[in-house]
Amino acid sequence: YTVEWTGKIAIPQSGNYLFGLESIDQSTLFIDRQTVTTGRLPNLYEENALDLTKGLHDIRVRFSDSTDHTHINLYWTPPGGAQQIIPAGVLFPPQANYERVQLPDLAALTFNPTQPSTPSQVETTLPGSIRLVQKGLKQPHGIAAGPDGRLYVADTGNQRVLILSPKGDIVKEIAGGSEPFVEPFDVAVDAQNHLYVLDATSGRLTLFDADGVYQREISTEKALLEHARGLAVDRTGRLWVANTSAGNVVALDEQGAVQITIPVWPSSNAQPVDVTVGNDGTIFVTDSGLNKLVSFGVDQRRRLAWDIPVANSMDGAHLATSANGFIYMTVPEKSQLVKLTPHGERIGSWAMKGADGALVKPIGIAVDPTGRIWSADVAGGNVFVIEPGQ
Secondary structure, three states: OEEEEEEEEEEOOOEEEEEEEEEEOEEEEEEOOEEEEEEOOOOOOEEEEEEEOOEEEEEEEEEEOOOOOOEEEEEEEOOOOOOEEOOHHHEEOOOOOOOOOOOOOHHHHOOOOOOOOOOOOOOOEOOEEEEEEEOOOOOOOOEEEOOOOOEEEEEHHHOEEEEEOOOOOEEEEEOEOOOEOOOEEEEEEOOOOOEEEEEOOOOEEEEEOOOOOEEEEOOOOHHHHOOOOEEEEOOOOOEEEEEHHHOEEEEEOOOOOEEEEEEOOOOOOOOEEEEEEOOOOOEEEEEOOOOEEEEEOOOOOEEEEEEOOOOOOOOOOOEEEOOOOOEEEEEHHHOEEEEEOOOOOEEEEEEOOOHHHOOOOEEEEEEOOOOOEEEEEOOOOEEEEEEEOO
């Protein structure tokens, strides 16, 4: 489809303005019937300068959508200001006359370092007790909770997967399946208590029973698994892989056949590190290339995106879904576990603290059937459990 937005732009003061477009797919900006700039290629920022007099000017933006996951962003850099999305306060829709329109003050529209910034929202600290249940692991990453309450931890640096009791005690060590583990990075458990282990270096996905007894290798394309950083199982039993190097998430059936492929952010440096699927089918992805949490609908179209702190793909934010539909996310660089609504909006967080102020870097996260939240600390080699308060 093609869409046009038309109206007026209020120019606060005369001078040279820089206008820019970034879109998927094509877009063009016109001011006073003059072509200012055109975005011809997806996600490629294009800009041009224009001298404008103070007052109202005609503005028109033309946008063409020819692929999935489209968006458009319109920027300006006013005289003496910084680049920003054009503020809504300078844009007016078509109307009979503009006699009552008051021109905005340019100083109020641009960042002024001498003025106090807008107060930031205070993070809500969630109630609950945090307890260390295991230590001495080496760079643990993924963690999963089975329907019977047992926990499974990818003790990556020790090239093993641990089975923990619901109390957090070590029950068994798994060293591999048909071959020894090289880099067991993430784990997932389905409703039947089948354990899946993602070995990122060897590009293998291995199936075990609840007791850690080897069953078989999942036969799928090796390229989907090599250097992949996230694994999940949805309520229908599909396996989801965060195919980090390819910039997409992939759903597999239990035999390994590809069912769904979703590019996280086409034509960009996307590096998805984990994926989870909510109870309503919404797909959530954390991405260390974009530094975003991204949600997709059941139709696989991108819905919303939220900024998250910068982290590398090895130690990026991971996700879990609880039985009642809430989403949980680790924030490694801030030593936090975050609780989100089923729609992805932030509710609050727990601050993770190690003994004597030691660094805690939570990566893997899981919610057990009782609602307790478990996390693997890659920096300290620990496993923590949070028992949420009321």
